[in-house]
Amino acid sequence: MDRDRFWELVDAAREHASEPDEIAAALVELLVKTSAEEIIGVELELNALLSESYRWDLWAAAYLVNGGASADGFDNFRGWLLTRGRAVWETALADPDSLAGVVSEHLPSFLECEDMVCVAVDAYEQVTGDEEGLWAAVEAAAAHIADEEELSFDDPAEMRSRLPRLWALTG
Amino acid sequence: MDIREMIAAERTDLAAVLTGLTERQWDSPTLCAGWRVREVVAHTTMPFRYSGGKFLAELARSGMRFNAMSDRCARRDAAALSSADLVDALAVNVHHPWKPPGGGFAGALSHEVIHGLDYTVALGLDRRVPEERLRAVLDSASGTTARRHFGVDLDGVQLRADDLDWSLGSGAPLTGAAQDLLLVLCGRRLPAGRLAGAVHQLTRGKRSVAG
Numbered sequence: 001m002d003r004d005r006f007w008e009l010v011d012a013a014r015e016h017a018s019e020p021d022e023i024a025a026a027l028v029e030l031l032v033k034t035s036a037e038e039i040i041g042v043e044l045e046l047n048a049l050l051s052e053s054y055r056w057d058l059w060a061a062a063y064l065v066n067g068g069a070s071a072d073g074f075d076n077f078r079g080w081l082l083t084r085g086r087a088v089w090e091t092a093l094a095d096p097d098s099l100a101g102v103v104s105e106h107l108p109s110f111l112e113c114e115d116m117v118c119v120a121v122d123a124y125e126q127v128t129g130d131e132e133g134l135w136a137a138v139e140a141a142a143a144h145i146a147d148e149e150e151l152s153f154d155d156p157a158e159m160r161s162r163l164p165r166l167w168a169l170t171g
Numbered sequence: 172m173d174i175r176e177m178i179a180a181e182r183t184d185l186a187a188v189l190t191g192l193t194e195r196q197w198d199s200p201t202l203c204a205g206w207r208v209r210e211v212v213a214h215t216t217m218p219f220r221y222s223g224g225k226f227l228a229e230l231a232r233s234g235m236r237f238n239a240m241s242d243r244c245a246r247r248d249a250a251a252l253s254s255a256d257l258v259d260a261l262a263v264n265v266h267h268p269w270k271p272p273g274g275g276f277a278g279a280l281s282h283e284v285i286h287g288l289d290y291t292v293a294l295g296l297d298r299r300v301p302e303e304r305l306r307a308v309l310d311s312a313s314g315t316t317a318r319r320h321f322g323v324d325l326d327g328v329q330l331r332a333d334d335l336d337w338s339l340g341s342g343a344p345l346t347g348a349a350q351d352l353l354l355v356l357c358g359r360r361l362p363a364g365r366l367a368g369a370v371h372q373l374t375r376g377k378r379s380v381a382g
Contacts, residue, residue, distance in 0.1 A: 043234065050235035059272065068316040069273050071237035110319040117236055135243075142231040150222040 001041025006049075007086040009042065020083040024115035031123035039127060040137045043120035046082075047138060050117070053078055053093055061096040065103050065111055072114075079116035174276040177304045179265040181283045186262040188291060188298060189254075197254045202289040202359040206245060209257060213248040214241055215286045216260035218269040220248070277311050284308045285357055288350055292361065300350050302335060309349065312356040313339050321358040328369045330355060343369035 013027035031039050062069040062077035069077060081089055084102065091098050103111060115122070124134040152158050160167040172180070189212060197208045206214070221229070221244075233240035252260070271278040284300055285308065291298045300308075311317060318325065327342035332349035345355070347366040354361055355373065 047231075047234045051231065054230075054235060063273050066316055066319075068314070068320075070278070070320065071272060073316075073320050074273075075236050075238070110316070112320070138234045139232045142228070145228045145231045147222075147225040147228045150224065 001038060001045055003045060003048075006042060006045040010082065010085060014083070014085055020080050020113035021115050023083040024079070024113055024119055027116070027119045028123045028126070031119060032126050036124060036128050036133065039120050039124045040134055043124070043134055043138060044141050046117070046120060047141065049082070049089075050075070050078060053081075053089075055093075055096075057096045058092065061092070061099050062111075065099065065107075073112060075117055076112035076114045079113035079118075080111045082116050083113050172303060174280060174307065175266075177307060178276060178280050178283060181280065181287065181300070181304055182261055182265040184298075185283065185287045186258055186265070188287075188296065189258045189261065192254070192294075194254060196294055199290075199294055201293040202354060202361070203286070205242070206289075207249070208290045208294070209249040209252075209254065210245040211286050211289050212257040212261065213252065214245040215282060216257060216264065217241075217244055217248070218271075219264040219267050220260055277307065280304065281308045281311050285312075285353065288354055289359070292351065292354065292365075295362070299334075299348075305335075305350055305353065306337070309337060309339075309353055309356075312353055318356060321356065323356055323358050323373065325373070328372050331368075343372060345369040345373070 009027060009030055010023075012030055013023050016026040016029075017023045031042060058078070059069060059074050062074050066073065066077060081092055088102055092102070121131055121134060125131050151162060156167075189208075192208065199208055200206075201208055201211050203211055203214075229244055230237070230240050233243050249257075269279055270276055271282060274281070284304055287298075288300065325340045325342075329338055329340045329342050329344050330352045331338045331344045331346045332352055333346050334348050337349050337352075339352075339356075345352070345366060345368045347355075347361075351361055351365050355366070
């Protein structure tokens with residue numbers, strides 16, 4: 001699975017449907033015909049796209065378009081954006097304000113599609129009977145990300161222990 | 172009372188409620204599908220317990236989806252923390268300045284009030300959210316965006332409180348306590364017997380909402 005293959009699948013789903021929830025359902029139908037391994041590949045590619053798009057400027061665009069956007073509302077807005085296909089997605093990420101040209105035909109609709117961010121989870125559950133294997137793969141893929149610990153800059157012992165040479169110079 | 176004072180007062184009141192619960196009540200289901208009282212409190216105290224870096228790492232481990240992260244962390248933390256730890260996490264943070272992104276302090280108040288009702292109503296406790304706080308949250312939840320987000324369709328239904336002067340929409344009346352109607356607005360399924368009227372005309376979103 002790679003980025004091109006992910007968008008090919010989205011395009012194939014878009015050929016079967018036009019409404020966001022229908023596109024998500026069509027994509028799930030396509031995925032259940034593949035394998036659990038392929039579905040995990042789609043999930044990880046989706047995770048990468050959600051990670052790259054976790055940006056304040058795009059969140060601000062969602063806030064304006066939908067008249068507000070909570071954390072899960074922003075996820076679902078990006079689900080809707082995924083259903084618009086690769087060109088719209090990539091243009092929006094390059095310039096969130098470009099969405100003005102896309103959303104004007106939908107307003108005052110509410111642009112969210114939770115089903116689209118859950119396509120791989122739903123397909124995986126249909127194929128294997130539960131979600132456990134998929135979540136284990138998601139967690140393993142993020143294993144290199146450590147919890148970043150917050151340091152107390154005004155705690156001499158902590159600063160000396162973390163940055164001993166700089167502490168010796170400046171402390 | 173300004174909004175920060177209302178948030179602190181609600182957290183103080185809820186910490187007192189939680190202090191009085193038995194372990195059996197802590198393990199009882201709530202109106203948040205799949206969560207017991209301890210998962211709900213683990214969820215509402217998460218912003219006080221997690222640094223920004225930890226939040227992002229947990230989000231990555233959940234496929235960058237907030238609802239998945241909320242559920243995963245609530246279940247794990249509820250298993251790891253004692254009831255006393257959870258009460259403490261709330262009690263020592265009554266003045267915490269957390270605001271949900273895009274929600275401001277009004278969003279923080281809604282978060283406390285709605286999730287508090289998720290367990291007080293489910294447990295059948297006779298707690299009434301003070302009117303000033305309840306009205307502030309009802310105002311937020313009545314907006315079009317909030318209603319669409321929670322997937323509640325009120326077409327042809329009027330929510331009409333029987334304990335204070337508040338109504339929303341027009342059509343067949345659905346009556347009950349204002350705080351119960353707030354839960355209806357948030358897509359919750361209430362225990363039987365709390366509402367009267369057009370109960371069966373409501374349609375709700377298809378997925379549960381943790382946030």
